[in-house]
Amino acid sequence: MSKLRVVQWTTGKTGTAAVRGLVGHPALELVGCYAYSPEKVGRDVGELAGIAPIGVTATDDVEALLALKPDCVAYMAYRPDFDQLDRILSAGVNIVSTMYMLAGAGYGEDVRDRLAAACERGRSSLYTTGVYPGHMGMTVLAASAMCTRIDRISMLESLDMSGYANERMFRAMSIGLDPDDPAAPGMIEVNCGSFKEQIRVLAQALAIELDEVRFTAEFAAATDDVDFGFMKLEKGQISGFKGVIAGISGGRSVIECRFVWKVGDQMTPNWPVEDGYVLEIEGDPGVQVRLAPIGSAHFASAGPTAMPAINAIPHVVAAAPGIVNHGDLPFVTGRHLLNRENV
Numbered sequence: 648m649s650k651l652r653v654v655q656w657t658t659g660k661t662g663t664a665a666v667r668g669l670v671g672h673p674a675l676e677l678v679g680c681y682a683y684s685p686e687k688v689g690r691d692v693g694e695l696a697g698i699a700p701i702g703v704t705a706t707d708d709v710e711a712l713l714a715l716k717p718d719c720v721a722y723m724a725y726r727p728d729f730d731q732l733d734r735i736l737s738a739g740v741n742i743v744s745t746m747y748m749l750a751g752a753g754y755g756e757d758v759r760d761r762l763a764a765a766c767e768r769g770r771s772s773l774y775t776t777g778v779y780p781g782h783m784g785m786t787v788l789a790a791s792a793m794c795t796r797i798d799r800i801s802m803l804e805s806l807d808m809s810g811y812a813n814e815r816m817f818r819a820m821s822i823g824l825d826p827d828d829p830a831a832p833g834m835i836e837v838n839c840g841s842f843k844e845q846i847r848v849l850a851q852a853l854a855i856e857l858d859e860v861r862f863t864a865e866f867a868a869a870t871d872d873v874d875f876g877f878m879k880l881e882k883g884q885i886s887g888f889k890g891v892i893a894g895i896s897g898g899r900s901v902i903e904c905r906f907v908w909k910v911g912d913q914m915t916p917n918w919p920v921e922d923g924y925v926l927e928i929e930g931d932p933g934v935q936v937r938l939a940p941i942g943s944a945h946f947a948s949a950g951p952t953a954m955p956a957i958n959a960i961p962h963v964v965a966a967a968p969g970i971v972n973h974g975d976l977p978f979v980t981g982r983h984l985l986n987r988e989n990v
């Protein structure tokens with residue numbers, strides 16, 4: 648079996664986990680890597696990912712990466728570069744990404760149409776996933792097949808995120824602000840654009856017509872000064888939040904993406920966390936799926952975000968050109984992963 652050739656786009660939190668998932672993968676071969684940070688250019692990608700050198704060097708030369716004739720790019724930058732995405736897709740290279748805003752019109756209809764046109768030009772496909780939004784949506788779709796009737800779908804991510812050392816991401820989502828800061832709900836809502844896309848993708852896959860998608864949030868404040876190592880919070884600052892993104896159809900909420908994110912547990916209110924995901928379908932029959940890590944594993948780590956994208960690569964390479972979503976692909980599985988060597 649010849650392996651599919653993959654270029655990794657950046658080696659941040661998710662990208663590093665993707666590199667670990669790609670190295671030694673029985674069906675995939677890491678042939679190149681794009682570096683956003685100038686200091687990463689010229690460095691071995693294994694070293695950038697905290698593993699042994701693998702003989703692949705990171706570069707910021709997009710054309711040199713396309714000349715490697717990859718089957719797929721695993722695009723996991725902090726923010727999208729639409730010119731790069733357009734160039735990659737137009738060159739006939741498929742993309743898997745963890746930026747769920749790319750699943751639909753999260754960055755606006757112009758961007759979506761531009762990328763769809765690039766797919767058409769290059770006969771390539773763009774698929775966006777991740778853990779949540781992403782694979783949880785695919786899992787709820789799989790569970791929905793057992794139902795005779797669906798009344799309402801809800802997905803909950805409920806985590807203490809203090810193990811995810813990404814201060815920039817937390818600050819962008821209002822952590823550290825005063826709970827009464829009028830900017831706080833809007834900051835979360837902007838960053839929840841990806842959940843709005845998740846609801847639209849699920850609605851489309853289940854043939855549900857949405858009237859609108861609504862957002863609400865609540866905040867918890869730190870009860871003490873806390874130092875997490877990667878970030879400090881002062882007493883009274885936002886240290887956790889709850890959010891609900893609701894897809895409304897026929898005047899009622901029918902698909903909900905909910906989340907409880909806490910940074911530590913010294914806060915009020917100190918909501919209990921599930922340490923994972925709870926997916927529920929109300930209907931005939933009602934179905935609940937709980938996904939929780941075993942042992943010291945943490946779902947808020949980058950591996951569960953990166954791997955649904957990496958494991959989808961064979962399906963995305965085989966897919967019809969265009970922006971494809973969970974409803975368009977076969978179920979993504981951990982095919983080839985039994986007894987894989989640890990890297």
Ligand SMILES: NC(=O)c1ccc[n+]([C@@H]2O[C@H](COP(=O)([O-])OP(=O)(O)OC[C@H]3O[C@@H](n4cnc5c(N)ncnc54)[C@H](OP(=O)(O)O)[C@@H]3O)[C@@H](O)[C@H]2O)c1
Nearest residue numbers: 657658659660661682683684724725726745777778779780
């Ligand atoms: N769907 C999900 O479940 C899920 C979960 C978590 C994250 N995500 C998404 O996955 C993507 C990657 O997340 P992450 O936590 O891995 O990100 P990250 O570590 O903060 O950043 C990833 C890489 O982006 C590059 N970068 C830094 N600043 C940039 C900028 N201003 N513009 C463009 N690129 C920049 C850097 O590349 P170099 O390493 O080359 O310098 C950095 O290492 C994000 O879009 C995030 O929203 C999705």
